[in-house]
Amino acid sequence: MNKDRLTVIPPGHALSGKVSPPGSKSITNRALLLAGLARGTSRLTGALKSDDTRYMANALRAMGVAVDEPDETSFVVTGTGRLEAPSGPLFLGNAGTATRFLTAAAAAVEGIVIVDGDEHMHKRPIAPLVIALQSLGIKAEAPTGCPPVTIEGQGHFGTGRVEIDAGLSSQYVSALLMAAPLAPEGTTEPVTIALTGKEIGARGYIGLTLDAMVAFGAKVEQVDEATWKVLPTGYRAADFHVEPDASAATYLWAAEKLTGGAIDIGTPAESFTQPDAKAYGVIASFPHMPAEIDGSQMQDAVPTLAVLAAFNNSPVRFTGIENLRVKECDRTRALSLGLNAIREGLAEEDGDDLIVHADPALAGQHLPAEIDTFADHRIAMCFALAGLKVSGITILDPLCVGKTYPGYWDALASLGVEYED
Ligand SMILES: O=C(O)C1=C[C@@H](OP(=O)(O)O)[C@@H](O)[C@H](O)C1
């Protein structure tokens, strides 16, 4: 496979067969961290092996946790109940979960931890989380407001009340929640985590965090919509099964719908606990998608929905997607650039909204377009969907899918999709 470019050949037939998405990135990285913070051996099954989870696993190894990989979907994690100071910076690529979660957990290390990532991560804001940590008396600094972050851990998390502005990322809240049980020895005082506003995008991810914490022995009380009280329990080892990735599933659901096929992903849409599973209902409404879609609670599915919308019967406006500008890339910009490269005027940015001017007549046309993915896995995966119906769609840097779905191109190929370099 050419590493620089891949052109999708429209299959000309319905895509049918069985393809299971890999394990959930969000749940794997939560389970890895909590298993690493626990004393004893935890077995994670159904887990994702990809760039993002490799960064988390390697960071834990660098902090003294034994992480074994007996097969392609399992991790066996043995922790001592505390993380050791790493000998050098933790390099976490562009993995938002690993970066945010480890920034808070680093407070419980005795010594200095530098949390760093690649050039894309150097543009992703982390100041609200750093400010929240400082308010608990934890020494943390991110001079640019983005990684690298330097944390001078005192061997435990803080106590008392911490407020967090999670407007830019729900991951800040998840990071504080997961670090909160790591209280100083002898403390019985809980940590109270409160949102400064009630609104939070992707609230469903907080649910994933709480579920994983409880599975590893934490005790959390939800005081109200915007406040949680976390007891100083630490974590205990557990065996934990990771469900398939709902964001990855959206590409398969959309491929099925766009081509009129039947793809069995092995998991019913209703049984996912991840927020992006909500996209199933919207995908099912194709080609009569709603005129306005609020993407705030299913943000990672918006790229999938936006490309699907290009083939819809009527235009779609995506709202509630301000945060898409601070993901792996500015996704709103990448989507509008990519759609307009396919056909000028297909998409428009209106403030932070994205309007997709649908054109069902696109299907079957030859519209050569090079899609700049900006190294963003979701931009690569969603524009491959356009390539199922339009010939000439070339995805640049196709291997960036390795962030969360390394087997993506093979999965489509197993359904009969072919490529050229
Ligand atoms: O907590 C998580 O696992 C995630 C939360 C979301 O990010 P934000 O909270 O930054 O919006 C989502 O986009 C990301 O892929 C995974």
Ligand SMILES: C=C(OP(=O)(O)O)C(=O)O
């Ligand atoms: C936003 C994403 O990732 P993260 O924030 O975990 O890097 C994503 O996977 O779409």
